[in-house]
Amino acid sequence: MIHQYRLNGYNIVLDVNSGSVHSVDDVAYDIIQLFCDGEISREEIASRMLEKYGESQGLTRGDIEEVFGDIDKLREEGRLFTEDLYEPCAFDLKNHHTELKALCLHVAHTCNLSCSYCFAAQGRFHGERGLMSLETGKRALDFLVENSGDRVNLEVDFFGGEPLMNWDVVKGIVEYGRSIEKEHGKNFRFTLTTNGVGINDEVIEFSNREMHNVVLSLDGRKEVHDRLRKTVDGRGSYDLIVPKFRKFVEARGGRNYYMRGTFTHANTDFTNDIFHMADLGFDQLSMEPVVCSPEDPAALTEEDLPVLFQQYELLAEEMLRREREGHPITFYHYMIDLSGGPCIYKRISGCGSGTEYLAVTPWGDLYPCHQFVGEEQFCMGDIWQGITAPDIQEEFRSCNVYAREECRDCWARLYCSGGCAANAWHAAGSVRGVYEYGCRLFRKRVECAIMMKVAEAYGEENENQ
Incomplete structure (x- = not known):
């Protein structure tokens, strides 16, 4: 589960299950949100980002691929899009104390x-x-x-x-x-x-x-x-x-x-x-x-x-x-x-x-x-x-x-x-x-x-x- 919000000039992304917090730029924020919204292909995400930011911010396809790579790395490290490992043991943990x-x-x-x-x-x-x-x-x-x-x-x-x-x-x-x-x-x-x-x-x-x-x-x-x-x-x-x-x-x-x-x-x-x-x-x-x-x-x-x-x-x-x-x-x-x-x-x-x-x-x-x-x-x-x-x-x-x-x-x-x-x-x-x-x-x-x-x-x- 991912929670995203903007506050005091910061784009904040919270990976709920790992507790990892990421402060990202507008492009990464939007890409992560699109990943969360559903089964949208990377090609479609790239197209949307180029349409939104390409002309105004000079965003290139290479820039987008770099963001994809960062997200993939964070996922592999267990810091983004992580699974909930705690529910199966929740009641056992409580009974042990x-x-x-x-x-x-x-x-x-x-x-x-x-x-x-x-x-x-x-x-x-x-x-x-x-x-x-x-x-x-x-x-x-x-x-x-x-x-x-x-x-x-x-x-x-x-x-x-x-x-x-x-x-x-x-x-x-x-x-x-x-x-x-x-x-x-x-x-x-x-x-x-x-x-x-x-x-x-x-x-x-x-x-x-x-x-x-x-x-x-x-x-x-x-x-x-x-x-x-x-x-x-x-x-x-x-x-x-x-x-x-x-x-x-x-x-x-x-x-x-x-x-x-x-x-x-x-x-x-x-x-x-x-x-x-x-x-x-x-x-x-x-x-x-x-x-x-x-x-x-x-x-x-x-x-x-x-x-x-x-x-x-x-x-x-x-x-x-x-x-x-x-x-x-x-x-x-x-x-x-x-x-x-x-x-x-x-x-x-x-x-x-x-x-x-x-x-x-x-x-x-x-x-x-x-x-x-x-x-x-x-x-x-x-x-x-x-x-x-x-x-x-x-x-x-x-x-x-x-x-x-x-x-x-x-x-x-x-x-x-x-x-x-x-x-x-x-x-x-x-x-x-x-x-x-x-x-x-x-x-x-x-x-x-x-x-x-x-x-x-x-x-x-x-x-x-």
Whole structure:
């Protein structure tokens, strides 16, 4: 399968199955497209190219034969028109990886903000409020160790609600993890996701010592952030949290953090929010499209898509400019490794929700991931008895990119790995479905990310000349 597109002055050809990316001239781009379109003879292709480019660009039959030769060589090298070798082994690969590697600990089902678009219903996850006890948190780490096999690096995310509302338990869980990791030959990587309201000097010092990563929630410009991210008494939270975030990131030395925002129908010009955060001094950025009911005023619409596509392109071009000027920023969705990247197992099987990754409620119940918490039909068991609903786990284990019919003909399938099971379930009623709106945004982001890599490669070539 071949995917071709033009962006920012580059003609880009992606060989889907090998992952090879080619930046080509107009003639090669058109010839490759004609090869893809059907059984057209080389003689007919040559005639069409001479008619289109012969007079205007001085193209000769010899030039066309040279392009044919380049294409043939790339095909022989397995870098163009390659076959899909992965589908026959997709389900086997998934079954070979059954060890647990990560937990999302819901240490607080309560929150000190009242964000109207919150998928977790202001931290309650459609249930009662509650805080995880230290005993439950310790047992969760024991459960992770017991089910991790020979994995060494284990990931634990402190989540909510707002985890800082149960800060003493967070510290206690980390301290317990550090006390047991050596005897079990494990290394805990802790992550904290916070809205920032409860940040103080102690939180900063402890997190910068113990947290492998921190995720800080900020939607961008003050008017955008304050529109939906309000305190429980209805005030905007921007002025409260931004000084704390700046102090946190500065003390952290700019390492291993993300500013995570959400854009909605009200701010489809979300690049202005990204650049605003960059101008505040934050350079590790993520901006996610809201996922909510279509009836919600915040919901993205079909009419928003062209604007959003343009915004993603604008962001990529601005990031390239800032990089050239020595002020780079990182955007989570544009982080792509064309020379290595995730192994083929990850590309096929996705995030591992329900199998390698589980969420734990304050009461110790297990769910496939944080976005399924509160959906009782997805409760898989608890941290004391283990998995007591193996049928749910099996459903997620069989869920890979080839299990979704819509993904089979998608050029981006080995980049998204089938997408988010929770978004699919909410949109299509099945974890094997797809959230088509999200797919369209994802494909645009991947096109932009690949274009940036092409542009960077051309920049390096020019510097070396």
